[in-house]
Amino acid sequence: MATKNSTPARQGAQLKTPKGTRDWVGRDLLLRDDIFKTISDVLERHGGIPLDTPVFELRDILSEKYGEDSRLIYDLKDQGGEACSLRYDLTVPFARWLAMRTDVQHIKRYQIAKVYRRDQPAISRGRLREFYQCDFDIAGIYDPMIPDAEILRIIAEVFEAFEMGITIKLNHRNVLDGLFAVAGVPSDKIRPTSSAVDKLDKSPWDEVRAEMLEKGLSAEIADRVGGFVQRSGGMREMLDNLGSDAELSANESVVKGVADMKLLASYLEAMGVIDKVSFDLSLARGLDYYTGLIYEVIPEQADEPTKVGSIAAGGRYDGLVGMYGRRPLPCVGISFGVDRIFTLLDARRKKSRGSELAREADVYVMAFGGKEFEGLLLERMGVASQLWAAGIRAEFSAKVRPKPQQQFNASEGAPVAVILGQDEVEAGQVRVKRLHENAGQRDKGLLVPRENLVEEVKKLLASITLDQNWTEA
Amino acid sequence: MATKNSTPARQGAQLKTPKGTRDWVGRDLLLRDDIFKTISDVLERHGGIPLDTPVFELRDILSEKYGEDSRLIYDLKDQGGEACSLRYDLTVPFARWLAMRTDVQHIKRYQIAKVYRRDQPAISRGRLREFYQCDFDIAGIYDPMIPDAEILRIIAEVFEAFEMGITIKLNHRNVLDGLFAVAGVPSDKIRPTSSAVDKLDKSPWDEVRAEMLEKGLSAEIADRVGGFVQRSGGMREMLDNLGSDAELSANESVVKGVADMKLLASYLEAMGVIDKVSFDLSLARGLDYYTGLIYEVIPEQADEPTKVGSIAAGGRYDGLVGMYGRRPLPCVGISFGVDRIFTLLDARRKKSRGSELAREADVYVMAFGGKEFEGLLLERMGVASQLWAAGIRAEFSAKVRPKPQQQFNASEGAPVAVILGQDEVEAGQVRVKRLHENAGQRDKGLLVPRENLVEEVKKLLASITLDQNWTEA
Numbered sequence: 001m002a003t004k005n006s007t008p009a010r011q012g013a014q015l016k017t018p019k020g021t022r023d024w025v026g027r028d029l030l031l032r033d034d035i036f037k038t039i040s041d042v043l044e045r046h047g048g049i050p051l052d053t054p055v056f057e058l059r060d061i062l063s064e065k066y067g068e069d070s071r072l073i074y075d076l077k078d079q080g081g082e083a084c085s086l087r088y089d090l091t092v093p094f095a096r097w098l099a100m101r102t103d104v105q106h107i108k109r110y111q112i113a114k115v116y117r118r119d120q121p122a123i124s125r126g127r128l129r130e131f132y133q134c135d136f137d138i139a140g141i142y143d144p145m146i147p148d149a150e151i152l153r154i155i156a157e158v159f160e161a162f163e164m165g166i167t168i169k170l171n172h173r174n175v176l177d178g179l180f181a182v183a184g185v186p187s188d189k190i191r192p193t194s195s196a197v198d199k200l201d202k203s204p205w206d207e208v209r210a211e212m213l214e215k216g217l218s219a220e221i222a223d224r225v226g227g228f229v230q231r232s233g234g235m236r237e238m239l240d241n242l243g244s245d246a247e248l249s250a251n252e253s254v255v256k257g258v259a260d261m262k263l264l265a266s267y268l269e270a271m272g273v274i275d276k277v278s279f280d281l282s283l284a285r286g287l288d289y290y291t292g293l294i295y296e297v298i299p300e301q302a303d304e305p306t307k308v309g310s311i312a313a314g315g316r317y318d319g320l321v322g323m324y325g326r327r328p329l330p331c332v333g334i335s336f337g338v339d340r341i342f343t344l345l346d347a348r349r350k351k352s353r354g355s356e357l358a359r360e361a362d363v364y365v366m367a368f369g370g371k372e373f374e375g376l377l378l379e380r381m382g383v384a385s386q387l388w389a390a391g392i393r394a395e396f397s398a399k400v401r402p403k404p405q406q407q408f409n410a411s412e413g414a415p416v417a418v419i420l421g422q423d424e425v426e427a428g429q430v431r432v433k434r435l436h437e438n439a440g441q442r443d444k445g446l447l448v449p450r451e452n453l454v455e456e457v458k459k460l461l462a463s464i465t466l467d468q469n470w471t472e473a
Numbered sequence: 474m475a476t477k478n479s480t481p482a483r484q485g486a487q488l489k490t491p492k493g494t495r496d497w498v499g500r501d502l503l504l505r506d507d508i509f510k511t512i513s514d515v516l517e518r519h520g521g522i523p524l525d526t527p528v529f530e531l532r533d534i535l536s537e538k539y540g541e542d543s544r545l546i547y548d549l550k551d552q553g554g555e556a557c558s559l560r561y562d563l564t565v566p567f568a569r570w571l572a573m574r575t576d577v578q579h580i581k582r583y584q585i586a587k588v589y590r591r592d593q594p595a596i597s598r599g600r601l602r603e604f605y606q607c608d609f610d611i612a613g614i615y616d617p618m619i620p621d622a623e624i625l626r627i628i629a630e631v632f633e634a635f636e637m638g639i640t641i642k643l644n645h646r647n648v649l650d651g652l653f654a655v656a657g658v659p660s661d662k663i664r665p666t667s668s669a670v671d672k673l674d675k676s677p678w679d680e681v682r683a684e685m686l687e688k689g690l691s692a693e694i695a696d697r698v699g700g701f702v703q704r705s706g707g708m709r710e711m712l713d714n715l716g717s718d719a720e721l722s723a724n725e726s727v728v729k730g731v732a733d734m735k736l737l738a739s740y741l742e743a744m745g746v747i748d749k750v751s752f753d754l755s756l757a758r759g760l761d762y763y764t765g766l767i768y769e770v771i772p773e774q775a776d777e778p779t780k781v782g783s784i785a786a787g788g789r790y791d792g793l794v795g796m797y798g799r800r801p802l803p804c805v806g807i808s809f810g811v812d813r814i815f816t817l818l819d820a821r822r823k824k825s826r827g828s829e830l831a832r833e834a835d836v837y838v839m840a841f842g843g844k845e846f847e848g849l850l851l852e853r854m855g856v857a858s859q860l861w862a863a864g865i866r867a868e869f870s871a872k873v874r875p876k877p878q879q880q881f882n883a884s885e886g887a888p889v890a891v892i893l894g895q896d897e898v899e900a901g902q903v904r905v906k907r908l909h910e911n912a913g914q915r916d917k918g919l920l921v922p923r924e925n926l927v928e929e930v931k932k933l934l935a936s937i938t939l940d941q942n943w944t945e946a
Contacts, residue, residue: 021527054494075550142871270851378743398615
């Protein structure tokens with residue numbers, strides 16, 4: 001049975017996380033949680049309800065939803081029982097849930113969870129194989145483009161909360177499909193062409209054109225596509241541009257898409273976010289399930305503008321729920337790339353003092369004595385327990401007889417010390433002392449009866465907070 | 474290529490979550506988040522630092538850590554690249570992290586995350602294949618039993634915060650190993666015997682005895698083991714009991730364990746939690762990596778006392794980090810069974826009115842008009858945007874021309890309405906109105922200029938909150 005996999009303790013062998021994954025700890029994790037909180041506050045303001053689904057789904061649920069990207073899905077090994085795969089996004093699990101919950105006619109749901117893609121990782125750009133997404137979707141039958149507009153408004157509110165400048169690139173699948181048809185792309189080549197076009201934000205036209213030829217388009221058709229999709233601009237300007245193009249205006253699919261976009265423009269004006277959007281005909285989005293409006297959010301950064309790529313993306317997918325055979329239900333949604341947002345905010349964050357693992361106590365409980373000093377461990381435990389019971393963050397040395405210097409070092413960062421000595425303990429008293437840089441040795445603190453300890457500590461902590469606010473102001 | 478797995482939309486086929494997993498939504502999820510918050514508040518009070526690790530680990534990392542339970546590990550399929558498995562618990566990933574982070578000498582870390590076991594699920598008892606654990610561990614070299622005592626204190630604080638009565642069953646691996654040796658269990662049968670003994674909380678002695686015989690113990694040895702392990706009681710009482718047993722007192726391993734337990738008893742007294750614990754010689758814990766104190770938390774429930782089994786468990790594991798070959802580091806920890814805690818709290822929770830999916834808005838924005846009424850959609854959007862920008866939870870009908878009754882129905886639960894009419898809009902005014910059961914038709918609300926809208930809505934919401942507090946008091 002001595003297989004390779006059962007060798008446990010080879011010296012230093014493979015002591016790492018799997019490729020494309022990482023650990024999160026301390027301050028990084030707290031920043032990430034702040035990001036989640038900021039986003040979910042906005043989503044709840046818009047009526048969002050939280051949903052959580054399993055990390056893996058039945059493999060059938062995921063199949064034929066992701067086009068070329070399906071090869072990036074992680075499968076579980078066959079160990080008997082059902083064939084399962086790790087979720088690739090949060091949209092398909094939501095659609096599966098909606099298909100099951102036929103009692104739900106309308107919902108605004110959000111989900112913050114990790115998703116999995118066997119992609120080429122690029123950790124410095126915040127691109128991992130395991131990463132968080134934060135999705136918000138509106139499901140239900142509504143009048144056209146109203147939920148779509150609310151999603152764009154939500155995007156604006158979220159990035160305003162992060163104080164991040166953004167552009168939301170918009171396009172419409174109907175416009176894109178019509179445009180491909182007008183350019184002469186055969187219908188079986190529309191999805192591959194679309195996926196090539198989608199790379200125009202990262203690759204130059206030459207490369208995208210080469211990919212189209214490779215996929216079987218003629219040079220003439222590829223160039224016609226190129227002429228269309230390299231147009232972008234403000235919504236009103238682009239709507240005029242499309243309206244004045246006789247060829248495109250004759251295509252039914254384009255006409256339908258343009259009508260949606262006109263309606264959307266008026267709603268975005270009413271919601272005060274029209275200046276955040278750009279109508280970009282090269283935006284295609286790789287996924288098969290989009291049926292209408294699609295969008296991607298690009299951060300405005302003076303330095304290295306496209307380093308992280310899009311930081312949120314989504315669109316309308318009216319057919320996905322119906323694919324599970326129970327009932328159709330139109331949906332529109334947005335997925336926030338939380339890890340990329342983290343990368344941007346982390347770069348902006350002041351590299352402040354304090355360790356990555358810092359979590360300072362409010363109170364450090366210490367004890368001193370002379371030669372016969374036994375450490376007063378049980379008494380320190382009793383005092384710490386009294387503070388914990390009052391909700392105060394307290395620590396003490398986990399040594400039976402700690403040295404004074406050890407205790408002073410360990411107390412670093414705690415604003416208050418509670419000091420125990422043999423005489424005071426016998427008299428039912430403790431000393432409460434402010435610990436700060438300029439305190440000096442002469443400050444002996446305040447001697448208080450044990451029963452007043454919590455009250456005195458709270459008073460001192462409150463006065464320190466006041467002082468700090470005063471200093472910072 | 475038409476394999477079974479690529480058939481996407483068979484009518485109603487397999488529309489479910491994988492075996493042993495479930496979705497969480499709305500109120501359930503909010504209760505679960507409350508549980509997380511309650512636990513992490515206690516852990517942070519004790520200096521806990523959050524850690525997050527990938528959902529899968531290199532397979533080598535998990536191997537030979539879980540004894541007989543290794544068969545329950547989920548493996549990922551070989552799709553090229555590294556062999557990986559889903560995490561089985563949060564302890565092994567923490568040990569792997571500690572082994573990598575040789576700069577960390579001491580840490581109190583906590584992690585709240587899902588773990589995966591291919592076990593027989595029992596959903597009604599809160600036992601699933603994908604479930605949350607919440608772990609807190611203290612790593613580092615300290616004087617004996619001090620961190621162990623703090624963990625038990627933390628357990629007491631957590632369940633006090635939940636207002637749940639508990640008993641913490643304790644045992645010590647050294648006591649147990651010594652006891653098996655004294656009973657005559659051959660050293661290669663100690664782990665299998667231990668795993669049989671561990672079932673004594675669920676199975677009668679006869680069955681456990683039969684399992685021991687099956688595992689190759691003689692009837693005589695099995696009965697001697699049975700005589701020892703069926704003893705339990707308060708710490709002081711059990712320490713006396715073990716001390717007065719001449720045979721056990723002569724065993725070195727028992728003596729070492731008893732010395733630890735004596736120290737622990739004095740610390741638990743100092744921390745005020747000695748009355749929460751019971752010393753139970755049948756507690757064995759299945760996992761291979763425990764080396765000292767072990768414990769399990771049992772809820773006190775008048776009705777159906779053992780229905781959910783243990784709701785938290787842990788112990789000391791001084792050898793685990795060293796197994797990765799870089800350096801040894803002693804650890805002690807506790808894992809809270811969050812889903813089982815949920816099952817208990819959910820049963821206690823009042824089945825209150827309101828839907829599982831309820832998330833009421835603060836303000837519903839509506840519009841009315843006569844025959845020529847065009848719906849004032851853009852104006853409703855503008856008003857809602859004004860409220861959102863002020864952080865107020867606002868909704869409106871996503872219909873171009875909604876009927877009055879539709880709007881009233883949709884506003885249910887919102888305490889305040891903002892009402893738009895053509896005349897008021899033209900005059901730059903809106904109507905702010907309290908929506909409550911006894912409001913009656915005569916209450917027309919307050920006509921306010923658009924620029925005072927947010928202020929007036931906030932005033933009205935605040936007065937409603939005051940009224941509610943008054944009514945509840």
